[in-house]
Amino acid sequence: MAEIHAACFTQPRPWSATEFRELCASPLCLVKTLDLGFAITRRAGPEAELLTIAVHPDARRQGKARALLSELLATLQSDGCEEVFLEVVADNHPAIVLYKAAGFTELSYRKDYYNGVNGSKSAALVMRKIL
Ligand SMILES: CC(C)(COP(=O)(O)OP(=O)(O)OC[C@H]1O[C@@H](n2cnc3c(N)ncnc32)[C@H](O)[C@@H]1OP(=O)(O)O)[C@@H](O)C(=O)NCCC(=O)NCCS
Numbered sequence: 001m002a003e004i005h006a007a008c009f010t011q012p013r014p015w016s017a018t019e020f021r022e023l024c025a026s027p028l029c030l031v032k033t034l035d036l037g038f039a040i041t042r043r044a045g046p047e048a049e050l051l052t053i054a055v056h057p058d059a060r061r062q063g064k065a066r067a068l069l070s071e072l073l074a075t076l077q078s079d080g081c082e083e084v085f086l087e088v089v090a091d092n093h094p095a096i097v098l099y100k101a102a103g104f105t106e107l108s109y110r111k112d113y114y115n116g117v118n119g120s121k122s123a124a125l126v127m128r129k130i131l
Pocket of ligand 1: 008009051052053054055056059060061062063064065066067087088089092093094095097098099101
C-alpha cells in the first residue's frame, strides 16, 4: 500500500507502511484492495470518511477505482452508514470525475488547505454522498 501510495501522491504526502499498518488494524477502518489499487474509509458513527483511494499509474483507466469505491459504498450502506465524506485537492480532475460519477456532490471549498512543496498551497473540495 505504501508503495502504491508513493507512486500516486506527492500532495498530500505519501503515507508510510507503519501508517497503513495502523489504519488496517483499526476496527473503524474499512479497507478494499485490488491488484495495484486500494481504498480505505474510516467510520465515525453514522458517517464515514474516504481516507484515500489509489490506483498505481500502470493500472489506471481499467475501472479499478470505480470498483473499489462501489464495493466500499455498498459495504458501508449495508452496515448502516448514512453518509460518506471526502476531501480532494480541488484540481484533481480524475478523482473529482470519479467521485461525481459515484454520486458525490460538492459540499464546500477550502482555500489554501493543503501545504505543497516550496510553501505552495492548494485548495480542497469537500464532497459528500448520502447513502
Ligand atoms: C483517481 C484514481 C484513483 C482513478 O483510478 P482509476 O482506476 O484509473 O479510475 P477508473 O478506471 O475506475 O475510472 C473511473 C472513472 O473515473 C473517471 N476518471 C478516472 N481517471 C480519469 C482521468 N484521468 N481523467 C478523466 N476522468 C477520469 C472516468 O469517469 C472513469 O470512467 P471511464 O474510464 O469509463 O471514463 C487514480 O487516477 C489515482 O490513483 N490517482 C492518484 C491518487 C488520487 O488522486 N486519489 C484520489 C484523491 S484522494
